[in-house]
Amino acid sequence: MIELFPRQTRAFDILTEPEYSHVSELLYGGGAGGGKSALGCIWLVHQCLRYAGTRWVMGRNTLHTLKETTLNSFFLIAKLGNVRYRYVENKGIMFPNDSQILLKDLAYYPSDPEFDELGSLEITGAFVDECNQITEKAWNILSSRIRYRLDEYGLTPKILGTCNPARNWVFTRFYEPYREGRLEANRMFVQALVTDNPKISRYYVTQLDNLDEVSRERLKKGNWDFLDISGNWAYSYRPELHLGDVVLNRSEVVRLSFDFNRNPIACHVSQHYGNHYYGLEQIEIDNCTTYQLCNEIKARYPECFFMVTGDVSGKAATTVSRLNNFDVIKYVLGLREGQMQYSGANPPLAESRMLVNAMLERYPMTFDRVKCAPLIRDLEAVKSDNEGRPIKTNRKNIEERADCLDTFRYTLHRWFGDFVKLLFS
Numbered sequence: 001m002i003e004l005f006p007r008q009t010r011a012f013d014i015l016t017e018p019e020y021s022h023v024s025e026l027l028y029g030g031g032a033g034g035g036k037s038a039l040g041c042i043w044l045v046h047q048c049l050r051y052a053g054t055r056w057v058m059g060r061n062t063l064h065t066l067k068e069t070t071l072n073s074f075f076l077i078a079k080l081g082n083v084r085y086r087y088v089e090n091k092g093i094m095f096p097n098d099s100q101i102l103l104k105d106l107a108y109y110p111s112d113p114e115f116d117e118l119g120s121l122e123i124t125g126a127f128v129d130e131c132n133q134i135t136e137k138a139w140n141i142l143s144s145r146i147r148y149r150l151d152e153y154g155l156t157p158k159i160l161g162t163c164n165p166a167r168n169w170v171f172t173r174f175y176e177p178y179r180e181g182r183l184e185a186n187r188m189f190v191q192a193l194v195t196d197n198p199k200i201s202r203y204y205v206t207q208l209d210n211l212d213e214v215s216r217e218r219l220k221k222g223n224w225d226f227l228d229i230s231g232n233w234a235y236s237y238r239p240e241l242h243l244g245d246v247v248l249n250r251s252e253v254v255r256l257s258f259d260f261n262r263n264p265i266a267c268h269v270s271q272h273y274g275n276h277y278y279g280l281e282q283i284e285i286d287n288c289t290t291y292q293l294c295n296e297i298k299a300r301y302p303e304c305f306f307m308v309t310g311d312v313s314g315k316a317a318t319t320v321s322r323l324n325n326f327d328v329i330k331y332v333l334g335l336r337e338g339q340m341q342y343s344g345a346n347p348p349l350a351e352s353r354m355l356v357n358a359m360l361e362r363y364p365m366t367f368d369r370v371k372c373a374p375l376i377r378d379l380e381a382v383k384s385d386n387e388g389r390p391i392k393t394n395r396k397n398i399e400e401r402a403d404c405l406d407t408f409r410y411t412l413h414r415w416f417g418d419f420v421k422l423l424f425s
């Protein structure tokens with residue numbers, strides 16, 4: 001059986017009790033590990049079982065993350081509660097009483113700017129996990145579709161959004177008016193932090209403590225004001241802490257991380273041993289092929305043992321041959337399959353920002369002040385948009401290229417992802 005803890009109970013009451021029938025939008029959250037995904041799943045299961053033949057949406061920015069995170073919370077909750085259901089891959093969850101939960105990708109796609117696909121739905125209610133990652137328009141359209149079998153069951157429309165502190169429409173729609181006591185009557189906000197969750201594991205709290213100060217304020221303390229997040233993307237970078245003279249250690253693995261733009265092509269060279277990260281060199285060359293770059297690396301790092309990661313769109317075949325970029329690297333450097341460590345998808349940019357800054361602040365890292373110059377330039381110059389993504393719309397402007405920063409991000413995600421991993425569920 002599942003027992004809700006007090007903050008979850010409060011939110012659950014708002015979602016289900018008649019005295020709150022005037023509330024149509026609830027925002028729950030304020031920190032990581034506050035039981036947000038669990039609450040949403042519990043509410044949906046409860047409603048589906050109680051009201052036969054109803055139809056609900058479980059949504060998140062992309063279906064891909066929904067499946068990797070929220071849906072897993074659902075499976076866990078269903079198991080704890082001994083719930084019978086049938087899962088249809090990529091579509092939804094069906095219950096024996098004909099209720100269903102549809103899984104929806106709520107991201108903005110230029111091919112469907114008006115969210116026509118959502119616009120044709122008829123649903124009984126909706127749960128949007130990490131709703132700060134979708135647009136307000138998607139939220140509005142989804143809310144406007146809540147009507148299916150409401151009257152029959154005496155229900156009123158409800159949409160539940162969960163999120164961590166963010167500086168976008170969620171802030172102006174919910175948090176700011178809530179704090180100033182002028183939240184509209186049909187909206188409510190319930191703050192929940194990891195400290196409100198008695199079921200949380202020790203390990204999870206350790207991960208929160210591993211974060212950089214800005215992220216810790218936001219995700220552990222649920223502080224919405226600490227950070228005006230547009231600003232330097234790598235806000236934890238400190239030249240006086242992070243720069244030094246780094247020497248190659250031939251008896252340790254040399255890690256290579258590639259970005260395959262032709263102009264420039266970039267590679268971040270690093271080592272990690274004795275609990276210290278060493279940025280050896282940031283290579284950035286204009287008008288250069290992967291083949292030429294690898295020959296250059298072979299010359300600069302003779303007889304070294306390499307591990308390779310990089311931009312996974314580099315798996316697409318190059319125009320010159322049927323070999324993709326990673327095949328070329330493997331072939332020219334004479335590597336075995338186990339040394340090729342790139343994975344399925346590039347890391348999401350906003351998550352990257354947290355990992356990179358947490359590592360910069362909390363982990364011993366030194367970059368060679370001369371040979372890492374192009375990376376240092378990116379760390380100092382690249383700005384963030386208000387969603388935590390590096391601004392790179394204008395490739396002619398050197399501050400907006402960020403290719404070197406990308407190679408560094410790939411390195412941290414590939415080999416240090418566990419540093420803050422749990423926080424993204």
Ligand SMILES: Nc1ncnc2c1ncn2[C@@H]1O[C@H](COP(=O)(O)OP(=O)(O)O)[C@@H](O)[C@H]1O
Nearest residue numbers: 003004005032033034035036037038199200425
């Ligand atoms: N009511 C509950 N009973 C048991 N475990 C819970 C409950 N609420 C949350 N949890 C557990 O606490 C952890 C964090 O919850 P989660 O919903 O993933 O948090 P968030 O989405 O806010 O980051 C998960 O391991 C989840 O299974």
Ligand SMILES: [Mg+2]
Nearest residue numbers: 036037424425
């Ligand atoms: Mg969650």
